[in-house]
Amino acid sequence: xxxxxxxxxxxxxxxxxxxxxxxxxxxxxxxxxxxxxxxxxxxxxxxxxxxxxxxxxxxxxxxxxxxxxxxxxxxxxxxxxxxxxxxxxxxxxxxxxxxxxxxxxxxxxxxxxxxxxxxxxxxxxxxxxxxxxxxxxxxxxxxxxxxxxxxxxxxxxxxxxxxxxxxxxxxxxxxxxxxxxxxxxxxxxxxxxxxxxxxxxxxxxxxxxxxxxxxxxxxxxxxxxxxxxxxxxxxxxxxxxxxxxxxxxxxxxxxxxxxxxxxxxxxxxxxxxxxxxxxxxxxxxxxxxxxxxxxxxxxxxxxxxxxxxxxxxxxxxxxxxxxxxxxxxxxxxxxxxxxxxxxxxxxxxxxxxxxxxxxxxxxxxxxxxxxxxxxxxxxxxxxxxxxxxxxxxxxxxxxxxxxxxxxxxxxxxxxxxxxxxxxxxxxxxxxxxxxxxxxxxxxxxxxxxxxxxxxxxxxxxxxxx
DNA sequence: CTATGGCACGGATT
DNA sequence: AATCCGTGCCATAG
Numbered sequence: 001x002x003x004x005x006x007x008x009x010x011x012x013x014x015x016x017x018x019x020x021x022x023x024x025x026x027x028x029x030x031x032x033x034x035x036x037x038x039x040x041x042x043x044x045x046x047x048x049x050x051x052x053x054x055x056x057x058x059x060x061x062x063x064x065x066x067x068x069x070x071x072x073x074x075x076x077x078x079x080x081x082x083x084x085x086x087x088x089x090x091x092x093x094x095x096x097x098x099x100x101x102x103x104x105x106x107x108x109x110x111x112x113x114x115x116x117x118x119x120x121x122x123x124x125x126x127x128x129x130x131x132x133x134x135x136x137x138x139x140x141x142x143x144x145x146x147x148x149x150x151x152x153x154x155x156x157x158x159x160x161x162x163x164x165x166x167x168x169x170x171x172x173x174x175x176x177x178x179x180x181x182x183x184x185x186x187x188x189x190x191x192x193x194x195x196x197x198x199x200x201x202x203x204x205x206x207x208x209x210x211x212x213x214x215x216x217x218x219x220x221x222x223x224x225x226x227x228x229x230x231x232x233x234x235x236x237x238x239x240x241x242x243x244x245x246x247x248x249x250x251x252x253x254x255x256x257x258x259x260x261x262x263x264x265x266x267x268x269x270x271x272x273x274x275x276x277x278x279x280x281x282x283x284x285x286x287x288x289x290x291x292x293x294x295x296x297x298x299x300x301x302x303x304x305x306x307x308x309x310x311x312x313x314x315x316x317x318x319x320x321x322x323x324x325x326x327x328x329x330x331x332x333x334x335x336x337x338x339x340x341x342x343x344x345x346x347x348x349x350x351x352x353x354x355x356x357x358x359x360x361x362x363x364x365x366x367x368x369x370x371x372x373x374x375x376x377x378x379x380x381x382x383x384x385x386x387x388x389x390x391x392x393x394x395x396x397x398x399x400x401x402x403x404x405x406x407x408x409x410x411x412x413x414x415x416x417x418x419x420x421x422x423x424x425x426x427x428x429x430x431x432x433x434x435x436x437x438x439x440x441x442x443x444x445x446x447x448x449x450x451x452x453x454x455x456x457x458x459x460x461x462x463x464x465x
Numbered sequence: 466c467t468a469t470g471g472c473a474c475g476g477a478t479t
Numbered sequence: 480a481a482t483c484c485g486t487g488c489c490a491t492a493g
Contacts (some may be wrong), residue, residue, distance in 0.1 A: 088468055250493080340477095367477070427468060443486050448469065458469060460493080469492085478483075 010360075013358055016329060016336075023337040025384035028273045032294030035334075044230055044320070044327035045306040049296035080089045082342045086289035086297070087273065113179070114138055120174045125167065132167045136180055144250035145187070174248040182247035185213045191246045204228055209242070246375040272392035274345055274401070276356060283357040283394070290348055291341045299334060301327045343375055344385050348404055355404075356394055368389040371402050411440050412450045419451075426457040 028035060039045050114137040118130075125133060132153065139148040150168065154161040171180035177194050178187030190210045195201055208216055212224045221239065238387060275290040301324065309320045336353040348371070354362035368386065372379040389401040403409065418434050419426070426434070428447045442450075448458075454460070 005473090193483055368479095369477070379477090380479080387479070407477095429468075444468095445487070449485075453471090460468075467491085469490105471490085472488090474485105474487085476484090479481085 004132065011113055016333060018341075019329065019333040020336045021381070021384060023333050024340055024381065025387060027389050028292040028294050030388075033211070034300065038330055042323050042327050044302050044323040045330065046302040046305075047295055047299055049297045073257065078082065079291055080287035080346060082289045082291065082346045084293055084342065086293045086295055086337050093291070112304060113140060117171060117174050117179060121170050124170055129158075129163075129167050129170075131161075132164060133171060135166060136164075136171060139323055140180065143174065145181050146180055150182075154342050157206065176247070178247065178250040181250070183396075185209060187250050188242070188246050188248055201233065202241050204230060204234070205238045205242060206237060208235070255281060272342075273389040273397050274391040275393060276349060281394075287353070287356070289345050291338060293338070299331055301331060333349075342384065346369070347371060347374055352404055355410075359411050359413075361417075363404070363406060363410045365410065366405060368405055375440075408450060408453075411435065411442060412454055414440065415450050416449070416454055416456070419456055419462075425462040427459045 013190060023031065023034065028253070046293050048442050056422050068118075089135050114134075117137055118133065121133060122130060135153060135156070136148070139146060140265060141147045146168075150161055150164050154164045157164070157307060158445070168180055170188045172178055172187075173194065178190045181187040181190060189206065190200055192206050192209065195359060207228060208224055212227060213221045215221075215227075216239070221235045225235045273291065275288075277290075279288055280286040303328075305324065306318070309324065312320060336337045349356065351366060356363065368382040369379045372382045375382070384399045386405065391401050391404070392398050414435060418431055428451065429444050431451070432442065432444045435447065451458070
């Protein structure tokens, strides 16, 4: 990984500049495709595998120490660690069951998710079923899983558990697919089922999820292969399919405009491009930022190829030299991309730390342009780096990176708070005044717009609940 | 007269 | 150059 952290020089050629820009605008998933095709087209490029940290599975740098596990533990240093983290594998299941951040002061998006799902399924359900659906959907956790037991719900409604399951099934089939499952495994199975209706899914993928989930999350592919009596390569292929197409945490990919389902995201599963967490999950501790790289190895120009070129005839030499040039350019550009991403994220998390620790109210309204000024890069650079990327927050929610630049999120959050605390319906002008008292200056007209965005009715149609 | 929503302009983003 | 978002201005509903 050392080469990702090289001091990167200013781009010299326009080709370098252009390709760096292209790479910068790619998400981790798109980057993987790009690297794949480059790798296939150019024999001078190769990936060398790296040793992995036995604790966290991260790739170890040349000097041997894992940058996360063996980082200096001094807490007085609150400079966040930014690390390029290769994640070609399944998102670790262990992510799920350690301490839960759902009690953190983040306002859960479940309200939005609840109504979003209900709108989709309400027509299919009877009145009684709707009640059950609402009950289930109001008991979702941040990952989109049920936080109540089906048996308890059945008892609560005095109906057989099969009826509850029937409703649950309808919910699971709604977008985001798999929502309302009881665990990642169930969510994956549902997604496989849905996927198999229109596409072919690899043989054994269902078996793996159904019977060997524990092995899957521990990445013990050879064990799985043994049990199913198929080759390890085959298992790896299937795992790749699963991690490319499925989402073990339905709600985490649920972002975007809830009130505008007309533009649903084509992809079921959004993998984050950046992971933000705190060491020991403690917000007071050091922040860890991981830039996700799609490969676990280091991309480099093949030394072997360099050797071979010397012993080759003059005619072929030119072509090979071309490859070599191209390869080294690509590697440089990739380094540059990662370097830029690191600088960007470091600055971003430093500025938005209150948001990451204390919730949406504390999101600072910054512009891409201002950040570009800080980093002394062109604003279009920031623009490219941000667009189309997603970030997993410490509370495990996945949001578009653009959310860090949302000018109105904190205002809208506070607005919601004001409205829910009102004793009598407040007019927009009054709300504007209240916002002003809390340090947010917006026009009255804007209050109206925020209100609409949050789905809050105008004052005269609002009854003090 | 007050509270809101529609439309258009200007700056920021893409 | 095209698009999105916050605002100001104005018309309309109560």
